[in-house]
Amino acid sequence: xxxxxxxxxxxPSAREAMLAPPEELAYVALLDPAGGRPDGLATIxxxxxxxxxxxxxxxxxxxxxxxxxxxxxAALCPYAPHPHVExxxxxxxxxxxSRIYIFDVKDDPRHPKLVKTIEPETVFKKxxxxxxxxxxxxxDAIYVSALGNVNGDAPGGVFTLDHDTFEPKGRxxxxxxxxxxxxxxxxxxxxxxxxTSEWGTPNQIxxxxxxxxxxxxxxxxxxxxxxxxxxxxxxxxDLGDQHQMALELRPAHDPTKTHGFVNTVINVEDLSANxxxxxxxxxxxxxxxxxxxxxxxxxxxxxPEPLKQFGxxxxxxxxxxxxxxxxILLVSAWGTGELKAYDVSDPFAPRETGSIRIGGIARRDxxxxxxxxxxxxGPQMVEASRxxxxxxxxxxxxxxxxxxxYPDGISSWMAKVDIADDGSIALDPGFFVDxxxxxxxxxxxxxxxxxxxxxxxxxx
Amino acid sequence: MDLTSLxxxxxxxxxxxxxxAMGWLFAVALGLQERSRDGVLRALPPIVFGHAGSVLxxxxxxxxxxxxxxxxxxxxxxxxxxxxxxxxxxxxxxxPRWVGMKVTRWQLAGWSFLMATAHGAGLMVLPVTxxxxxxGHGGHGGHDAxxxxxxxxxxxxxxxVAMLVTTTVLALVVYxxxxxxxxRKAWFNLDLAWAVALIGAGxxxxxx
Numbered sequence: 027x028x029x030x031x032x033x034x035x036x037x038p039s040a041r042e043a044m045l046a047p048p049e050e051l052a053y054v055a056l057l058d059p060a061g062g063r064p065d066g067l068a069t070i071x072x073x074x075x076x077x078x079x080x081x082x083x084x085x086x087x088x089x090x091x092x093x094x095x096x097x098x099x100a101a102l103c104p105y106a107p108h109p110h111v112e113x114x115x116x117x118x119x120x121x122x123x124s125r126i127y128i129f130d131v132k133d134d135p136r137h138p139k140l141v142k143t144i145e146p147e148t149v150f151k152k153x154x155x156x157x158x159x160x161x162x163x164x165x166d167a168i169y170v171s172a173l174g175n176v177n178g179d180a181p182g183g184v185f186t187l188d189h190d191t192f193e194p195k196g197r198x199x200x201x202x203x204x205x206x207x208x209x210x211x212x213x214x215x216x217x218x219x220x221x222t223s224e225w226g227t228p229n230q231i232x233x234x235x236x237x238x239x240x241x242x243x244x245x246x247x248x249x250x251x252x253x254x255x256x257x258x259x260x261x262x263x264d265l266g267d268q269h270q271m272a273l274e275l276r277p278a279h280d281p282t283k284t285h286g287f288v289n290t291v292i293n294v295e296d297l298s299a300n301x302x303x304x305x306x307x308x309x310x311x312x313x314x315x316x317x318x319x320x321x322x323x324x325x326x327x328x329x330p331e332p333l334k335q336f337g338x339x340x341x342x343x344x345x346x347x348x349x350x351x352x353x354i355l356l357v358s359a360w361g362t363g364e365l366k367a368y369d370v371s372d373p374f375a376p377r378e379t380g381s382i383r384i385g386g387i388a389r390r391d392x393x394x395x396x397x398x399x400x401x402x403x404g405p406q407m408v409e410a411s412r413x414x415x416x417x418x419x420x421x422x423x424x425x426x427x428x429x430x431x432y433p434d435g436i437s438s439w440m441a442k443v444d445i446a447d448d449g450s451i452a453l454d455p456g457f458f459v460d461x462x463x464x465x466x467x468x469x470x471x472x473x474x475x476x477x478x479x480x481x482x483x484x485x486x
Numbered sequence: 487m488d489l490t491s492l493x494x495x496x497x498x499x500x501x502x503x504x505x506x507a508m509g510w511l512f513a514v515a516l517g518l519q520e521r522s523r524d525g526v527l528r529a530l531p532p533i534v535f536g537h538a539g540s541v542l543x544x545x546x547x548x549x550x551x552x553x554x555x556x557x558x559x560x561x562x563x564x565x566x567x568x569x570x571x572x573x574x575x576x577x578x579x580x581x582p583r584w585v586g587m588k589v590t591r592w593q594l595a596g597w598s599f600l601m602a603t604a605h606g607a608g609l610m611v612l613p614v615t616x617x618x619x620x621x622g623h624g625g626h627g628g629h630d631a632x633x634x635x636x637x638x639x640x641x642x643x644x645x646x647v648a649m650l651v652t653t654t655v656l657a658l659v660v661y662x663x664x665x666x667x668x669x670r671k672a673w674f675n676l677d678l679a680w681a682v683a684l685i686g687a688g689x690x691x692x693x694x
Binding site: 028029030031032034036037038039042102103104105107109110215216217218254255281282484485486 | 506507511512514515518519521584585586587588589597666667669670671673674675677
């Protein structure tokens with residue numbers, strides 16, 4: 027049923043969304059590492075970090091990764107307004123299986139209910155793509171990125187799902203220009219511009235990280251800029267082929283701004299990870315390197331096989347999150363086990379304001395909730411609350427990659443930091459979700475009602 | 487056209503102007519995007535122009551039908567189309583999409599034309615304009631083209647002025663004073679009212 031007033035979780039601007047009440051629940055995708063059990067969708071009570079519910083998928087082998095909402099604040103956009111719909115469905119793609127699950131959280135938010143499954147064959151037939159990944163609620167449809175075509179090769183791209191029926195509507199691009207590789211996408215709604223990033227084709231990434239591809243600089247290292255309304259490729263931005271794997275895209279939430287941030291996982295020349303700021307200048311989109319996080323020397327005995335020769339741990343920055351006021355950028359260094367915070371009020375001169383340590387390939391730092399216990403994995407999927415005060419993160423990256431960098435097998439957890447007014451961060455000693463008993467690995471977190479990567483806004 | 491008809495036409499104009507989906511919200515967004523009230527004001531004429539175009543074309547088509555067909559047939563035809571459209575609006579949710587936030591004036595006018603047409607703005611107004619047709623004229627050929635054309639223009643004009651005033655006042659009040667956060671509470675779902683108004687207007691056409 028349509029609502030009489032707009033869904034109360036919709037906000038015209040990010041500024042107003044920051045006034046939203048604090049989140050009470052988190053939904054977390056769980057991946058089965060062994061391959062025999064189905065993946066799960068966990069519901070976490072954020073008041074005490076307890077696991078309320080885990081809903082198993084219908085079959086094993088999906089490899090849940092990222093997911094998103096059916097609709098969000100973009101429904102208030104004035105050129106395609108439909109604000110009387112409800113944010114109640116979670117759209118969960120299986121990155122390996124290409125199956126898409128739709129969960130309804132309205133009737134009982136603590137126990138999401140599976141209401142629809144889109145089978146891989148339908149995705150293949152309707153879109154020509156496979157390996158669905160990022161989900162964003164758009165102004166006119168649900169947008170989903172896909173890493174490759176049906177054979178697991180390039181091109182990857184974007185397809186859309188109908189808002190109401192969730193049926194795949196088809197490929198999004200009308201002209202893909204030079205774009206072949208794909209990973210993430212997001213947009214500047216005020217400028218009708220979409221940005222997409224590059225990881226690798228399914229055939230390149232599914233067997234695990236390849237030193238050969240890395241040394242050959244074969245993974246993605248470009249951004250692509252698109253006309254969102256005309257669905258046309260406008261230009262590419264090459265970040266430099268030493269910067270392998272350009273992943274998460276965090277455009278400014280204010281639609282009048284024209285900059286954003288992207289992380290590159292590893293520089294093959296010095297093992298550093300980097301953040302680039304993209305921006306619009308004289309009608310051309312450009313990017314500039316604004317943060318470099320260097321590799322950390324470590325005892326080779328503590329390192330997994332591929333890293334022994336270097337005697338150093340690469341930070342492997344795998345995810346970033348931008349608070350809704352476009353002020354604090356959270357950066358996950360999954361390799362070194364560090365979560366960093368930067369003040370990016372000046373997007374070209376980020377200033378580090380905080381850092382915490384947990385896990386890490388060599389360090390294995392503990393959480394204050396269990397001081398004696400060495401943790402593996404590191405800060406990975408990171409999500410900031412709408413008010414920009416709390417940040418939640420999990421520790422698993424991608425199954426076949428987890429096993430290379432943490433060969434002892436990641437024992438999964440979720441932790442939280444609080445952000446202070448000055449941008450410093452501190453681990454909440456009372457919040458530690460331990461998934462060891464479940465045995466599955468936590469990936470993306472979605473906060474009830476929305477978070478800092480779930481919604482986009484048409485008003486400043 | 488009597489005073490009642492003019493008031494009803496103006497009332498529908500105000501009703502359409504009130505609807506955020508008919509354009510004032512777009513004008514506010516464009517103003518906010520360039521942080522200028524001029525941006526709001528610049529967006530309004532194309533929006534009102536597109537809306538008026540949609541209404542005028544609807545009325546013009548029916549005027550042409552009235553020249554060719556008996557008034558009763560036109561009335562029932564109009565009643566059927568307007569009611570059916572109202573029912574369709576009631577049952578079917580749509581998310582029209584045509585442009586984004588970067589629009590030229592012509593695109594804005596085109597967007598407004600499409601929004602008005604898709605919402606049946608002209609259809610809602612239509613039955614009122616048929617009123618005059620039953621008085622004093624009987625049978626085929628009771629109208630002359632000039633009278634019908636001037637009537638369509640007058641009806642569109644009255645409707646448009648009312649819409650322009652409502653839309654302008656709302657856009658400026660929201661831009662200058664209330665802020666768009668008012669949308670969170672005050673953006674009532676007009677779809678139902680809109681569909682009921684269409685069905686009511688259709689029934690009116692059939693009964694008079």
